[in-house]
Amino acid sequence: MKALKLIGLLLDYPRDELWQRSEALRAALTEVELPSGRAAQLSAFVEDLLALDPMEAQERWLALFDRGRAMSLLLFEHIHGESRDRGQAMVDLVETYRRAGFELDTRELPDYLPVVLEFLSQRPAAEVADWLHHIGHILELLAARAVERASPYAQLLETLVELAQGRVELEPMRRRVASEARDDTPEAMDAVWEEEAVRFGVQAPEDDCQPPSRFSAARPASYPTSTLMDSAPAR
Template identity: 45%
Template structure:
């Protein structure tokens, strides 16, 4: 699904390279066969507003939403496992899935970073792609309603992802669930988190670091093509796995 590549870019940190292609992105959205008309309209309104603003304003808004607090984290397993040890193992398992599909990532983003995950899912064929999205649909829907509550049009991207997953999600129930949530991005809330955090020493790949620059698998490497798994450089794999476990 090509639209997943577009949504991956729109949910990643806005860059000058992205900013130059607003017209192209709008055209892809308008002509996409998988999106409903209502999802298209919401996404096109998002694109029109974001690409009309200055890039600096867009970047500042992005930082304010996704880089402060945990309720809008773009790391999938932070919503599932928090800071537990299970999170590290889940990321190792996801990295194995990427490798099995012939995809390799660098060292800037973690494997469960949603834009990176969407980049992977976009290579897996339509039916498999829906399956991968369905697996994380509850998280996507939760992010959608939290963004709606903050009045952010980034909610349009997550609403589109939930719709593409075709998962049976009671979005209205989630809206009721988050209605009384206290924001975790205020100065007081952030100070409290710092006070409660345990002091750790040394590297911590689970909480920060792995590039959204990826080498996408070719058409013949898709999971739905039933192709034997190809081997990759073992030293690179061991280094990446050690970085996550450390």
């Protein structure tokens, strides 16, 4: 589904390439098959994004998705938290990609939502429906939190919920998240830094841009059952 690839692209960190390829991005909007209301929202999101200065858009993304764990786009963060099961789930998910004929070509973790969406955009409809069903509870959680934070990214997440569940009914989830303590405040982040061990390394992280596609196609293969199980989000 082209809609999944486009939404995944828009949920990803907004690199300068988006502005350099703005016309191609607008052209992609015309190929997306969504209900007219959702398609209009998607188009409006793109225009609002492109109207921002890249650094402003990047700061907005970081403020939502990279400060605290509540809005993490790493799906296993919400299923396994920091348990040992998370590592094995990562291994299983990479193997799932490989058995489907794809290799990760990125530094992102395999459970990063934009990676998952790009993968699903290349899979048959029945498999897409199965995956979206399994991660539907996480999408609802993220969408409800984004709504509570009045983020424009909420409409992207709501669209995914609609694709996964066939409808968007976030009020029960919104009531739940409304009582949550925010983990993206300076005080909460300071507390996390105090609790976590400091790690030193001799090699600086790479700063090159990721390739346009995270997967390199290999031979077609059978697709196993999704490893993103219908678990309750980690608390």
